[in-house]
Amino acid sequence: MSSALSAPEIARALIRISHEILEANPDSSKITLLGIPTRGAHLAHRIGVHMREFAGHEIAVGTLDITMHRDDLRMRPPRPIMPTSIPHQGVEGREVILIDDVLFSGRTIRSALDALGEIGRPRRVQLAVLVDRGHRELPIRADFVGKNIPTSITQSVKLHLTEIDSVDEVMLEDQR
Amino acid sequence: MRHLLSIADLSKTEAISILDTAVELARISDGTVKKLPTLRGRTIVNLFAEDSTRTRISFEAAAKRLSADVINFSAKGSSLSKGESLKDTALTLQAMGADAVVIRHGASGAPQRLADSEWMQGSVINAGDGTHEHPSQALLDAFTIRKHLGKGAPDLHGIKVAIVGDVLHSRVARSNVLLLNLLGAKVTLVAPPTLLPVGVDSWPVNISYNFDEVVASVDVVMMLRVQQERMTDLFFPNAREYSRYFGLNADRLSTMSPTSIVMHPGPMNRGLEISADVADSARSVIVEQVANGVSVRMAILYVLLAGQPLEVGGK
Structure with missing residues (x-):
């Protein structure tokens, strides 16, 4: 088990991603951040705070649970459903930024796109992740990446956040 | 959890997790999303050997909102009224590949009998049996x-x-x-x-x-x-x-x-x-x-059917 990203590195990456999102979307009033629970939701909240500071106005932040849209539901015991909260502006015609902790196979994001499609038709959907660890199984890529971490398929990447785990850290673990 | 036959089989944690799941499902159904793909391709049979309005349409609405296929089977207009036994009905349902049976029956213990038998492999959900449980x-x-x-x-x-x-x-x-x-x-x-x-x-x-x-x-x-x-x-x-x-x-x-x-x-x-x-x-x-009934029944179907059963084998 080794640390791949420290607390200051995570903080810097989130600030950079916040700037990059604002750069790529000049009309920041049209942006809606949607975090994927649980850790993506906390990251969305943090990025939202940074962006409010940089843009000088409120940024719409919500969460999008994808459990009901997963393609691997039948392969595991039932999972708890997490809250979905869409900001009052909705998603119709908005610049939606999906936010997740680790991008791996891409299946979570596929499910998120399905879940989003049920709610409305955003003008554009972009993806921000803290860690891209490779090994994609679907044609999906991130628009904003905190850090690319090359991994072996047998490793697992875990993000710890102070909101849940009392420390900010990305851990790389070998599984056997 | 494979069947829902009696509240006595539930732990406090399981009961609360069904209620919490229902809260999230209610929130989804309140919004613009009326249908979720979660149980696509699953078949749920409503076997109602006794009259019911609310429970049957509530289970039917719940199953349809989760994209399951629903077959309604009531005593009137089926072979049950010709005196077919529960066993033969169950064998028929098994042959049709039912993933779950929602059963209402006048005899207390009928759902238990169905679940304990080898007649069918799907989940059994008690929708009211005699004067036993609901x-x-x-x-x-x-x-x-x-x-x-x-x-x-x-x-x-x-x-x-x-x-x-x-x-x-x-x-x-x-x-x-x-x-x-x-x-x-x-x-x-x-x-x-x-x-x-x-x-x-x-x-x-x-x-x-x-x-x-x-x-x-x-x-x-x-x-x-x-x-x-x-x-x-x-x-x-x-x-x-x-x-x-x-x-x-x-x-x-x-x-x-x-x-x-x-x-x-x-x-x-x-x-x-x-x-x-x-x-x-x-x-x-x-x-x-009645409105809450649909969300709660969606939660029951989700918990019983969405994941792989914890028991060995599954389906």
């Missing part, structure tokens, strides 16, 4: 109580509930007593002695024969239907007298605490156990119970 109704009642009076707590600790009326014939009362007790509520049964079952003193409840002494001090009044179709005996002198002593009317409603709620599992005998003005009053959550 677990999905108890779960939706607990969901409704928690929503109104739970103050954000996961369980129903300390909430006082009176269950009033025909407890003897009521599967709703049996399931509710078990679940409310499991979740920490305090239950008082109010009924004439003739409508209380043998052995009720061993239930985890208080018993009263005087509705007026109870009505002012409880948070929830749950009225039960007088089940005339199951009454083979004379249980009370006449309907007027029953209504006067055990019915909920505007006078009794006015003595209840202002935050309390009135529930009824339906169908109601207006004018017998509940007066029309009470049933339609602002304190009555009877229509809301």
Whole structure:
């Protein structure tokens, strides 16, 4: 088990991603951040705070649970459903930024796109992740990446956040 | 969890997780999303050997909102009315590849028989069996109580509930007593002695024969239907007298605490156990119970069917 990203590195990456999102979307009033629970939701909240500071106005932040849209539901015991909260502006015609902790196979994001499609038709959907660890199984890529971490398929990447785990850290673990 | 046969099989954690799942599903259904792809390709059979409106359409709506295929099978218009046995019906359902059977049956224990047999492999969900249990109704009642009076707590600790009326014939009362007790509520049964079952003193409840002494001090009044179709005996002198002593009317409603709620599992005998003005009053959550029923039944189907069963093998 080794640390791949420290607390200051995570903080810097989130600030950079916040700037990059604002750069790529000049009309920041049209942006809606949607975090994927649980850790993506906390990251969305943090990025939202940074962006409010940089843009000088409120940024719409919500969460999008994808459990009901997963393609691997039948392969595991039932999972708890997490809250979905869409900001009052909705998603119709908005610049939606999906936010997740680790991008791996891409299946979570596929499910998120399905879940989003049920709610409305955003003008554009972009993806921000803290860690891209490779090994994609679907044609999906991130628009904003905190850090690319090359991994072996047998490793697992875990993000710890102070909101849940009392420390900010990305851990790389070998599984056997 | 593979079957839902009785509240007695549930742990407190399982019961709360069904209620929490229902909260999220209710939130999704309130929004623009009316249909989720979760149970696509699964077949759910509604096997109703006894009449039902609410429960059947509620399970049907729940299954359809989760994109499952629904086959409705009721006693009238099927071979059940020709005297086909439960076993042969079950074998037919197995041959058609049913992933779950929602069963309502006049005989207590019919769902248990179906689940224990080797006749079919799918999940069995008890939608009311004789005078035994009606677990999905108890779960939706607990969901409704928690929503109104739970103050954000996961369980129903300390909430006082009176269950009033025909407890003897009521599967709703049996399931509710078990679940409310499991979740920490305090239950008082109010009924004439003739409508209380043998052995009720061993239930985890208080018993009263005087509705007026109870009505002012409880948070929830749950009225039960007088089940005339199951009454083979004379249980009370006449309907007027029953209504006067055990019915909920505007006078009794006015003595209840202002935050309390009135529930009824339906169908109601207006004018017998509940007066029309009470049933339609602002304190009555009877229509809301029906709406909550769909979310709770979606949660039940999700928990039983969405994941791989924990037992070895599965399907």
